Amino acid sequence: MIGVALAILLVLLAVAVPVAGAMGMLALALNTLYSKLPLSLAMGEMAWATSNNFLLVAIPFFVMLGEILLRSGMAERMYNALVKWMPWLPGGLMHSNIAACAMFAATSGSSVATAATIGTVALGEVKKHQYSERLFLGTLAAGGTLGILIPPSINMIVYGVLTDTSIPKLYLAGVIPGLVLAGLFMLTVLIACLINPGLGGRRVTASWDERIKSLPDLLPPLIIFLAVIGSIYAGLATATESAALGVVAALAICAWRRRLTVAVLRQVFEGTMRTTAMVMAILVAAYFLNFVITSIGLTSQVNRAITRLGLSPYELLFAVIVFYVVLGMFMETLSMMVATIPIVAPVVFAAGFDPVWYGVIMVLLIETAMITPPVGINLFVVQGVRGHGKIEDVIIGSAPFVVTLLLMILILIAFPEIAMWLPKLAAG
């Protein structure tokens, strides 16, 4: 049964059937092959239940929040302010890139949006200050991945819904690892620049007066972060409600900057709903597929097969990590999540690992997938912003950060408290 399911899925995906269609087809095929009950009768009811799941409403809210912020000019101002504050380290602006990504990540639930936004703002600076282009590109591709680790995070919502894990807890668990990872990224830049001082460009200087004046530009991201994450932490709002507050705050900032027009709203609507429909199509199909594979006992069969291997919990965990690192090189990340989590996560939980902690590990693996060739969406985004030269430059520039990400995963395995401390504190 396992082999047949895997074979059907791989063939459908390999011949480029849209992921949502492939999952639906696999579900129908498995139903015909292994179940006497016509499970497809439940398709209408399940599609409706999935499409109006209140937890998932957070997804269009975060997409919309990003679309509005993109058009509010917040990122430009924030970046320029950070440039004034962080020029003194060896590696100069590359640290500002990572800091700007981390700060933008605190308002954005998407890594692609983070890399595209900060990349567009930052890339003009490469030539101006004679940086090594490769490492500079790497800081943008890798820094961008922080978008889904530092809350809010669309990927954490999807993980939370697929595994029945508390989204507020996942958010809190992402905060410290996000900051630690941003710190490690900066450390990576620092080490690279100490080894080869030629990598860092000319330093930018700013007076204290300029620095103080730039501070108000850091306020809008802070407001969004407080609206979205502060409201959850203060017990004011659920995960979805906090996302709604984020949309309201973003709208207010956009209006205050006098950029809120009908044309902008129309663009926001179109961008938001295209992405939403695409993501939801996959989730609706994935829900039905999960229902079928649970009904025909495939999940428990996978569980038994893995138990028979007699792996220790940590051997299992490392096998899972290797699996995702390899798969992540070739597969688009959302498809990878919905196709594998329903099968793999229960096995990992059964081995005694905490769902919240594993959620953070999963996000780190997805971040790795985003900057590993040949298919790494952030590599493409940064190359797209750059608009000249070869993608190999971005790949080589990102390589040190892949090592950093893997190191971060090991650190989190050795010290799970880095992720678990905040959620435990909040739970009292």
Added chain:
Amino acid sequence: MGPLFALAQTASRFGLWLGGALILLSALVIGVDVVLRKALALSVGGADELGGYALAIGTAWGLSAALLDRNHIRIDSLYLLFPDWLRAALDILGLLAFSAVFGLIGWHAIGVVDQSLTAGSRSMSALQTPLALPQGIWLAGLGLFLAVAALLLVRALTMLGRRDVVGIVRLIGVRTAKEEATDEVRSAEAVHMRIGGEERRS
């Protein structure tokens, strides 16, 4: 065929606006609800429920635009290695599979709406929404999707008849991850340049 296709595009665009407006509206209602709840211990009531309907309706009404703009994710690692005629065949197969799954969902969705109608089901909330209403709008969105999918299929098959494989790939082919990235970048850049210009003027 031309005017029909233009109609499909207009209707799909309308679907995006409808969904976007509903999502924005529900964000505002939920936002007000959270503030009122805390400040005055009042609740609008049913704000969550409206958010759910907005998502369901927005998704269904956005599916056709996502199809026309080739936004639905496909894995292209092998696809890119294939010759045009094979790609065109796979494009038609992919469109068929995708529409078959959502066609089946739409078919069973009729049953869902029908049941809500005959039972007169209402939501278990302060709003007591007659469920057939949001479900009906949702079903109509799925209907639009199927109509657009059918139109695309007919168009692709006509092209196949003319041996216009390049046309098929352009109509329903995979948007590669690279194309996807380029779009993301273009919208970020458009904003960047507009803002840059404004700042130079000011």
